[in-house]
Amino acid sequence: MAPIQQIQITSDxxxxxxxxxxxxxxxxHSAYTLVKExxxxxSAVFKIxxxxxxxxxxxxxxxxxxEVECHFNGSETAVECKAKFSLLESHTCSPNPPESHSFIAPIFPPPVIMSAPPVQTNGVFQDSSSTKRKSSPPPRNVTPAEKRPRKEANDMDVDTPEPEPKPKAGPSNKSSKAKNSKKQRVQGPADDVTDPNAITxxxxxxxxVFVCAFNPVKYNLLASGSxxxxxxxxxxxxxxxxSAPAEDPVTIDYFSKEDARDLTCLSWNSAGTLLAIASYDCKLRICDIAGSMYYENDKHQGPIFTTRFSPSGRWLLTASLDGTSCLWDVAGKRLHRQYSAHEDCCLDVDWINDNMFAxxxxxxxxxxFSVDEDKAIKTFGGHTDEINQIKCNPSGTRLAxxxxxxxTRIWNVSNISSSSEDLIPGLGSTSDKAILLEGHRHSVSTIGWYRLPGVENELIATGSFDGATRLWDSVTGRCLHAFSDHARPVYALDISPNNQWLTTGGGDGWLHIYDLRSYAKLWSWFAGAEKPGVFEIHWQTHNGNKVDRIGMALECRAAGVVDLRKVPAIANAVRL
Incomplete structure (x- = not known):
């Protein structure tokens, strides 16, 4: 007989x-007080x-x-029991349960947020503040897997009720108003002219579905992970x-740990032949386009948040909760170096060039870091809370x-090389001062670089848990515009390859597309009221705009594809 396993629960x-x-x-405040008291x-459990x-x-x-304990005897009373179970009251079986006294949380109006000073753009003052408060999805067992352990972030809030639809012209009465107020928006475009076949x-x-990524070479391949x-x-x-027939997808399911399998990142190499998969089960996997395993390794001791191939595809980077980043030799199928510079979890990595990364x-x-050195060749500090994402500009000179x-902070990385004095670990100087972008009212979750024709300075877009997306001059730090169309956190943003349009996705279920020059919202699509989140988006343009589409990772258990050639607002827009 096997020994009985002891159950031990500690106060910690x-x-x-x-x-x-x-x-x-x-x-x-309650969390802080509890930690101190x-x-x-x-305690060792604090970092778990x-x-x-x-x-x-x-x-x-x-x-x-x-419930099992109370109804174990299978009596008639237990079988017909409709009484609810409570954490605070003892259970008495009854076919006619008493009226529930459950506490219903009140709904509060959005807090008043002090507006940021208006900024002048093309002679017109724009309001650079976000009027939307941060609001994440209501508590559920399912939450988006992100590139860091967001489970402890204060990204919960009371939902703001949606405004009642405006009544149509003509007589109205209380019953019609009540009917309209209960009507939920259905999945689909916000306009009435978009071809329904534009969205698949x-x-x-x-x-x-948490992540998605178009293949950079084989443009008809889209990878998605759930x-x-x-x-x-x-x-x-x-x-x-x-008229081409649809084909069944290749399915990759080499994962084993039932309680730690959330996928956090999918990354294609530049040749489009290999797909790197990051997962909460701590194991790196690289597969080919047929789904066959090319390489796997369990070197990391914590969930892997990010995978990034180098521009040439020679190297692969991974970032993990165990505090390390690993550099993998792809062709050699081996670990080249493991870096342990971070005191806490490593949340993101990005390449500066093929020999240097952040x-x-x-x-x-x-x-x-340099791929040839064991220690960091430069360290930047200044943030006062954990960093969610980093992204290098296309020229490899500046890092956000x-x-x-x-x-958001912009760092100059143009003067760093493996042959310079920066080989001294952690060396800093007055030139390391970052350009500071301030204006969001909650955590900044995602960033994207872009450049407009005729504009000298590089620009940057940021999405936040305050529901706003802001556009900035990355050189002066000036906020150019703020979009506040999302009622919940912005989870993802992407910029079209021609640098003309911005698309954002949020926890409110909306995908929005904006013109980056005029700041106009061109088109929107709603994922549906049930499981609405838009967790990741990827814009693809190929063959002179003959292929122009957006891939989406959706909470509603689907990957979505928007064919922008069938969206009049985009297809008929003036292209730069």
């Missing part, structure tokens, strides 16, 4: 769960990753166990040949980093 573990619940709910920072909503999940399982939902995933760690490589019909982490540092401290 309980406090750690409560601390995460406070952070998830936005109760920052319980001396939680001194706790998934968002874990306390609620465990309490839900406790109620299920209580690729159904086949059984859980939320919460259950299934990767699908879809062969899309040729847009110039709409990494960022929860320790608020940006490190620059965005953070939970609500700012």
């Amino acid at each position: 573990e309980i406090n750690r769960l409560i601390y995460s619940y406070f952070r998830d709910s936005g109760f920052e 319980a001396q939680l920072e001194r 990753h706790v998934p968002r909503g874990e306390l609620v999940e465990l309490l839900s399982k406790a109620l299920l166990y209580t 939902l690729l159904s086949g995933h059984t859980t939320e 919460k259950d760690a299934v990767v699908k490589i879809w062969k899309l019909p040729d847009p110039t040949n709409p 990494s960022c982490g929860a320790d608020r540092q940006v490190h620059i 980093s965005c953070s939970d401290d609500m700012t």
Whole structure:
């Protein structure tokens, strides 16, 4: 007979769960007080990753166990029982349950936010503030997998009720108003002229789709990855040949750990022959376009958040919760170097050129590395909270980093080389001062570089958990414009290859496309009221705009493709 396993629950573990619940709910002062009162920072459990909503999940399982325990005897009363179970009250079986006394959370109006000073653009003053407050999806067991352990971030808030639709012209009454107020928007474009066939939902995933990426060479291939760690490589019909038959996707499901399989990143090499897959199960996987395993390795001891091939495809970078970044020799199928510069988890990496890259982490540092050196050749500091994403400009001269401290910083990396004095680890100077972009009211989650014809300075777009997307002059730090169409956090943004349009996706289910020169919103699409999140987007242009489309990773368990040639607002727009 196997020995009975002992169950041990410590007060530190309980406090750690409560601390995460406070952070998830936005109760920052309560979380801080708990840490200090319980001396939680001194406990080994404090650094353990706790998934968002874990306390609620465990309490839900406790109620299920209580139900089994109460109804185990299978009596007639238990079989016909309709009484609800409560965490606070004992259960009495009854076919006619008493009226529920459950607490219903009140809905508060959005807080008043002080507006940022208006900025002047083309002689016209624009309001650069975001009028939308941060609002993430309501608590559920399913949350978007991000490139960092967002489970502890204070990205929870009370949802803002949608405004009632304006009544149509003509007589109205209370009953019609009530009917209109309950009507939910259905999935589809915001306009009435877009061809419904312009949007294709690729159904086949059984859980939320977190990531997607078009193949850079084989333009008809789109990879998508879902919460259950299934990767699908879809062969899309040729847009110039709409009668071409659809083909079944290649399915990749080499994953094993049931409780840690969320996919966080998909990355193609420049030749379009290999796909690198990052997952919460800590294992790196590289597959070919047929779905066959090219290489796998379990060197990392924590979830992998990012994978990035170098421009030439010779190297592959990975960033992990274990605090390290790994450099892999792709052709040699081996680990070249493992870097341990970050005190806490490494959240993102990006290439400056084929021999140099940057990494960022929860320790608020940006490190620059050479593929030939074991230590960082330059370190940038200044952020006051963890850094969510870094992205180098196309010329490899400037690096942008965005953070939970609500700012984005622009760093000069043009004077760093492996043959310079920067080989001294952590060397800094007065020239390291960053351009500071301030204006968001919550964590800045995503960034993108672009350049407009006739404009000297490079520009940058930032998306935030405050629901706003801002456009900036990366040299002066001036905010040029702020879009505030999202009612919930902005999860993703991408800029068209011709630098003319910006597309954003958010937790409110909306995909918006903007003109980067006129700041006009050109077109919008809604993912639906049920599981609405747009988690990732990727813009693809090929063969002189004969192929122009957007790929989407959607919470509604599908990958989406928008054929922009069938969207009049985009197809008929004046191209630069």
